[in-house]
Amino acid sequence: MSAPPRFDRGHTDDLMSFLAASPSPYHAVANTAERLEKAGFRQVAETDAWDGTSGGKYVLRGGAIVAWYVPEGAAAHTPFRILGAHTDSPNLRVKPLPDTGAHGWRQVAVEIYGGPLLNSWLDRDLGLAGRLTLRDGTTRLVNVDRPLLRVPQLAIHLDRSVSAEGLKLDKQRHLQPIWGLGNDVRDGDLIAFLEETAGLEAGEVTGWDLMVHSVEPPAYLGRDKELVAGPRMDNLLSVHAGAAALTAVAGSGAGLPSIPVLAAFDHEENGSQSDTGADGPLLGGVLERSVFARGGSYEDKARAFAGTVCLSSDTGHAVHPNYAERHDPTHHPRVNGGPILKVNVNNRYATDGSGRAVWAAACEKANVPFQSFVSNNSMPCGTTIGPITAARHGIKTVDIGVAILSMHSARELCGADDPHLLANSLVAFLEG
Known part of the structure; x- marks a missing residue:
């Protein structure tokens, strides 16, 4: 018999608060850690020796977080159930020498991160957020969450062909936001402003x-x-x-056959190759140390990994009503139709038939409908952390997610029910 759903539309309300409070990967992991702490999880430092006690634990590294819950009496060879995701999004990021300007406008020099829909950043009120590194090596989060910056679009009177030929943006020349007026652009102005905003002494910030x-x-x-x-x-x-889902499973008190894990990585949007990315050693190191802390051997680690399953959860493409021809004609995921299973036979997604069965069982247990996504054969397929996770760690991985519109825009669109449908299916999966 299916269990009653744990989450409803209130989960979507909470998601909206989480999105608003997480303008950078560093804020996202800090907010996630705060939620874990409230659920009884405790942070462990990578530089400390780990113990094998049961309970919830997590590791923070930059813009990434890995959290796991060890059930009472878990053996060293107990397999893991992993939910993989990423914390970064395409956007505009501040360059090492941020202060620039021309013709009486003061501007901020930015670089393009990932593959954003560039036009979505035009004529939009923008704030500035991220991480400041201080002289003593500590870090401080900063968030200027008010209209501070703007990338103004060229008026149609000066670009008469834009409606007929489309907007053409030069990434270097056309995307530097303005943030004030003045002919005297002084090196250090932006960082000095952020130091003051964060309540720091002048000259205290040495990296950002x-x-x-x-x-x-x-x-x-x-x-x-x-x-x-x-x-x-x-x-x-x-x-x-x-x-x-992880905190719900950890708080249920039920016996778990696996160790549930949340792994939220940084740098997925530019290839995952970093010490905080899915192609780095973070996840493997945490899982191995968890096995060894419980007295396990290499043989126990191999057994645990052999029984492990990972869901790589990332957003996917809902059928677009104005561009339906860009989708596969027989696979049209709809918003509020439940999470999607992503399939690509060229392994841009890691799902295979046995992985589909794992996902179908979780959705059936949670009484959640799911849909299938496959790309149009005439168009290239995107990818996720799924194939990277499967190849790097040798664990079964399944690619899933929620169907949205306007992916990689500064403002995306999803169904109001899909977030809680996803969360309910993840609970069922993590319960094993």
């Missing part, structure tokens, strides 16, 4: 990882409010659902 974000809050949309518009759904929607 900063990015712009839309300050327009997430909102319900539509006649019946059946849609949600907001930033960074790709892929904080999955991070939020994963954290909710």
